[in-house]
Each structure stands twice: as C-alpha cells, then as structure tokens.
Amino acid sequence: MDNTEVKGQGIQSVELGLGILKRISAERRPLTVTEISTICGIPKSKLHKYLTSFTRSGFLKKSRDLKYSLGTELILLGLKASEQLNVQDSTLPYLIKLREDINETVALAIWGENGPFFLRWEESNRAVNLGIKAGSQVSVTESAPGRVFTVYLPKERTQHLFEKEMKDKNTEDREQLISELDLIEIKGFSVTTGTVLPGITAISCPVFDLNGEIAAALTVVTMAEVIDYSEGSECIMKIKKTALEMSQALGYKS
Structure with a gap:
C-alpha cells in the first residue's frame, strides 16, 4: 500500500469498527455492552449494530452472560498474519x-x-x-x-x-x-x-x-x-x- 492509499479518503464506519475491535482486544477479558461503550466512547444504540455484525461474522463471540470477546475468525486472521512475519x-x-x-x-x-x-x-x-x-x-x-x-x-x-x-x-x-x-x-x-x-x-x-x-x-x-x-x-x-x-x-x- 502506498502513501496515496493511506492518506486517501477511507470508510469511516469501517475504521470505527476496527477501532472497536482493537479496544476489545486490548482489554484481554470479556466485556459487557456497557463496558465497551465506555472504553470506546460510543453510545450503546450505535455500538449495538457493530457488535451484531462482528458476532455474525465470527469476529466476536457473545457468551450466555451477554459479554463479548474475540471470535474464532478474528483469531484465525491474526494467526495467518503472524505466519507472514518471517x-x-x-x-x-x-x-x-x-x-x-x-x-x-x-x-x-x-x-x-x-x-x-x-x-x-x-x-x-x-x-x-x-x-x-x-x-x-x-x-x-x-x-x-x-x-x-x-x-x-x-x-x-x-x-x-x-x-x-x-x-x-x-x-x-x-x-x-x-x-x-x-x-x-x-x-x-x-x-x-x-x-x-x-x-x-x-x-x-x-x-x-x-x-x-x-x-x-x-x-x-x-x-x-x-x-x-x-x-x-x-x-x-x-x-x-x-x-x-x-x-x-x-x-x-x-
């Protein structure tokens, strides 16, 4: 990726979603919607759509006690990326x-x-x-x-x-x-x-x-x-x- 692509116009919702995943990952523990809303500074009403999409895609998983943690698909992506770090x-x-x-x-x-x-x-x-x-x-x-x-x-x-x-x-x-x-x-x-x-x-x-x-x-x-x-x-x-x-x-x- 060159500098033009990095500096060009992006998709704000995608960048926001990735930011949410990074914050959840950094906590290293399952989080409630309220906790995620607090650490990300995003209202629950807006956050809910992202969490639903990430859960459906396997990037997040939702436990029975309604807490969210990293999902299998996201972990697999990370492993594939680490394999490339020769x-x-x-x-x-x-x-x-x-x-x-x-x-x-x-x-x-x-x-x-x-x-x-x-x-x-x-x-x-x-x-x-x-x-x-x-x-x-x-x-x-x-x-x-x-x-x-x-x-x-x-x-x-x-x-x-x-x-x-x-x-x-x-x-x-x-x-x-x-x-x-x-x-x-x-x-x-x-x-x-x-x-x-x-x-x-x-x-x-x-x-x-x-x-x-x-x-x-x-x-x-x-x-x-x-x-x-x-x-x-x-x-x-x-x-x-x-x-x-x-x-x-x-x-x-x-």
Missing part, C-alpha cells in the same frame, strides 16, 4: 542498514534443536575470514548469541545444553558465567571476546516477536578492541536500536 525477511533490511552504518560484520542467530545458529551472516567490506557463515552452530555458553538465548528463553529449552557444556567446568567458572548472564538481563546485551575465536569480539542483543518472546539474536562481530562496546556507547546504542526496530517489525510492542 524472521529473516522481516529483519534483513535492518541488518543490512546496521552493517552499512558501522561497517562491521553483522549476523542474525536463531535457536535450533541443538542451540543457536546463524540464519544470516552479512560481512563488512573489511571482513576477515572467520570460518563462520550462515548455518554455523555456536556455543550456548561461550558465544554472545548463545548467552542471550540462555537469558531470554525459558530455562527448560536451554538447560540441557547449558549443563552439557558446563559439565567439565569448575564451580568458579560456573559462578562467573551466571554473574555474566545476570548482567545481560540488566544491560540488554551480551559481549564475548576470544571465547569462540581468538581476537574476535561479538556483541548480541535480543530480538523479540509479537508475543514478547525472543525470536533471534542480532549479533555484531568485529576484531577485538576495534569498537567501543561499553554500555551507553554509540555502537551499543545503534545495535540496541536496530534490535528494537527488528522486534517491532515482528509485531513486538515495547
């Missing part, structure tokens, strides 16, 4: 723009059965061959994206891989890593240097989906000590901003 396609423009802005290799990692792997790998114009590419699997505990997933995914999805990698580590190493994971949750990003490849620093930020769950890890890979990755630095702010834009492209509401 992580790779939706985030690629932001990935490319970040690479151009900072001239560093950028990548997008997702979680697989055996841990995180890179779905997309975009090299900078001064990239060094790291032997990593799209499809490469990385460590859960030693890579920046792995640590991000460990923090933001449900524990039951990561714990078995976490324990497998940590089984030969001593208590001090385990406690140090747990402290670093706690910091990631506070700061919103992970940094590793030399843990996967000597002399290489990786920075990862979480990318969330429309349900507020982690969908991917935006990762910047660079030579150690080339960029300032301290909290609040320009580079970190750009990475976090890009991760938020990616999340919003996937339907995330901050």
